[in-house]
Amino acid sequence: MGYETVIWEQTGGVGRLTLNRPETLNAWTAQFGTDLKHVIKTEAADDSVRAVLVTGAGRGFSSGADLKAGFEPADDGMPDIRKELHEIYHPAIAGIRRLPKPVVAAVNGPAVGIGCSLALACDLIMMAESAFMGLAFVNIGLMPDGGSTAFVPPAVGRARAFQMALLGERIAAAQALEWGLVNWVHSDDSLMDEANGLVEKLAAGPTRSYASSKQALNRAIYGDLDGQLDLEGELQHALGRTKDFLEGVAAFAEKRDPAFSGG
Numbered sequence: 007m008g009y010e011t012v013i014w015e016q017t018g019g020v021g022r023l024t025l026n027r028p029e030t031l032n033a034w035t036a037q038f039g040t041d042l043k044h045v046i047k048t049e050a051a052d053d054s055v056r057a058v059l060v061t062g063a064g065r066g067f068s069s070g071a072d073l074k075a076g077f078e079p080a081d082d083g084m085p086d087i088r089k090e091l092h093e094i095y096h097p098a099i100a101g102i103r104r105l106p107k108p109v110v111a112a113v114n115g116p117a118v119g120i121g122c123s124l125a126l127a128c129d130l131i132m133m134a135e136s137a138f139m140g141l142a143f144v145n146i147g148l149m150p151d152g153g154s155t156a157f158v159p160p161a162v163g164r165a166r167a168f169q170m171a172l173l174g175e176r177i178a179a180a181q182a183l184e185w186g187l188v189n190w191v192h193s194d195d196s197l198m199d200e201a202n203g204l205v206e207k208l209a210a211g212p213t214r215s216y217a218s219s220k221q222a223l224n225r226a227i228y229g230d231l232d233g234q235l236d237l238e239g240e241l242q243h244a245l246g247r248t249k250d251f252l253e254g255v256a257a258f259a260e261k262r263d264p265a266f267s268g269g
Contacts, residue, residue: 066116096153144174147245
């Protein structure tokens with residue numbers, strides 16, 4: 007079937023999922039999350055697909071939530087972040103972790119906010135030399151979500167996890183490789199050839215072996231992923247009602263530094 011915000015293609019045992027809102031660097035909206043979730047739960051889950059490649063159209067992998075689109079209001083008129091995370095965003099992230107087949111991310115450009123979380127949810131990650139990652143949530147008064155509070159600490163350790171969450175700095179590709187966030191860095195021109203070669207190799211491999219390894223590693227590393235996603239949703243929902251969040255969004259729209267008050 008056709009999708010509004012993503013492209014799904016299958017060639018033999020390889021499924022290719024391309025995030026397709028290039029005019030926004032593939033920022034997340036409710037429709038984007040819905041399309042992504044549907045692909046992961048249906049097409050990507052089909053037994054004929056033995057490995058999946060995730061990448062972005064245009065210059066970016068994913069720039070995070072589309073702040074211009076905003077969130078649907080809850081009963082109190084404030085953003086219903088909890089609902090969107092629980093019903094749309096987090097099921098897509100958890101769905102990737104639970105697919106009984108390898109998922110490769112080809113990070114071709116910025117992977118920021120929940121876009122970073124999406125990349126880190128994949129099993130094997132390669133980046134273009136010019137790409138970067140970042141948990142930029144703090145810059146608008148929010149906290150990391152999309153499972154990144156589960157994915158980042160085992161990869162980088164305590165000190166760097168706090169650094170990424172509290173400072174929201176850009177992590178260049180070479181730094182991401184050094185820190186253990188990604189597996190490989192390739193030149194911009196060769197990234198997709200390398201990614202396609204890897205996913206084709208995986209699709210020709212022992213699928214049930216990969217699935218069993220993934221299941222066991224998920225349990226060992228992310229033993230309570232659902233609980234962590236629920237906690238992120240509750241904390242983020244509360245932050246969406248703060249003055250600092252409103253100031254962060256306003257500052258982003260006005261392209262100025264935010265003046266946070268701590269409230």
